[in-house]
Amino acid sequence: MDVExxxxxxxxxxxxxxxxAGFPVAALSATLDYDAPQTRRGDAIAPLWHWLYFLPVYRRSETGSDGHGSRGGFLPPVPLPRRMWAGGRVNFHQPLRIGDLAYKVSTILDVSAKSGRSGSLAFVTVEHKYYGTSGLAITEEQDIVYREAANPNASMPAAVPAPTGEEWVQEVETDPVLLFRFSALTFNGHRIHYDKPYASGVEHYPELVVHGPLQAMLLLELVRKYLPDATVKTFSFRGVRPTFVPQRLFVCGKRSSDGKAVELWIRHEDGALAMSASAELA
Incomplete structure (x- = not known):
């Protein structure tokens, strides 16, 4: 791998x-088992729901064997076969609104590589800036990780115990329909989320893999549910351990002592930490 x-x-x-547009908001609401909202022009979309827009539309002939778009183009042609969105940081300046003609400017900030327990790794950091009718709305950094081909004999890394003492918790059952609908809504062709023979036979996962962005959205939805009048200023998240269908997720959160921040995490049934996150409130 020629890093330079x-x-x-x-x-x-x-x-x-x-x-x-309003339809993606209604469709994700249904996917999350909410009542469909009556969206009107000018309504603000929820934090992170901007992931429903600016989708990477590439032709089927431009699709790689994993279901992602072919390498090269905007993202560097990293010669490692497995790609995942590992985490990110988001600053919310003002909401995007239904009816906005919005603009997105994406920039490659960094490319690096190292060797880990599972072999060679490459890291690409991408910045996205989203502009609505009233100017800059969202600044986001995404961490994309590329890894070597899966070793069928490799064991899962040791589980990290999830925090305890949550103030709120919501149980979420995962199933292939949830994953398929979320993949469709975000135009995510990665086959680990809907193609069981590929997920197990090629990438050697035990089952379909639950999307990291879906889990991140569930964490901020917890804040929306229990603090409906709060304004989220920043959000950061990091995937810790893969989640597989049909695992149940326990989406947890607790406020800081001053009420200005929220610690968030997702716990597996066995107590392992799946994702950690934090949100700063206005």
């Missing part, structure tokens, strides 16, 4: 525009 060549992608910029 891959670093030539640092500074690469891509721009896109999209209309913040």
């Amino acid at each position: 060549k891959l670093k030539q992608w640092v500074g690469q910029v891509a721009e896109a525009q999209d209309e913040i």
Whole structure:
């Protein structure tokens, strides 16, 4: 892997525009088992629901064997076969609103590599800036990790115990329909989320893998449920351990002593930490 060549992608910029339409909000609401909202022009979309827009539309002939778009183009052509979205940081300046003609500017911030327990790893950090009718709405950094092909004899890393003492908890049951609908809503072709023979036979997962962004959304939805009048200023999340269908998730949170922040995490049934996150409130 020629890291110096891959670093030539640092500074690469891509721009896109999209209309913040009402249907994706209604469709995700149904997917999360909410009543469909009566969306009107000018209504603010919820934090992180901007992931329903600016979707990567590429032709089927441009799809790689894993279901992602072919390597190269905006993202560097990292020669490692497994790709995942490992975490990110989001600043919410103001909401995007239904009816906005919004703009997105994406920039490659960094490319790096190292060797880990599972072999070679490459890391790509991407910045996205989203602009609505009233100006800059969201600034986001995404951490994308590339890994070597799966070893069928490799064991899962040791589980990290999840925190305890949550103030709120919501149980979520995962199933293939939930994963399929979320993949469709985000135009995510990665086969680990809906193609069981691929997930187990090629990437050697025991079952379909629950999307990291879906889990991140569930964490902020917990804040929306229990603090409906709060305004989220920042959110950061990091995937710790894969989650597989049909595992039940326990989406947990607790406020800081001053009420200005929320610690968030997802716990598996066995007590292992799946995702950790934090939100700062206005």
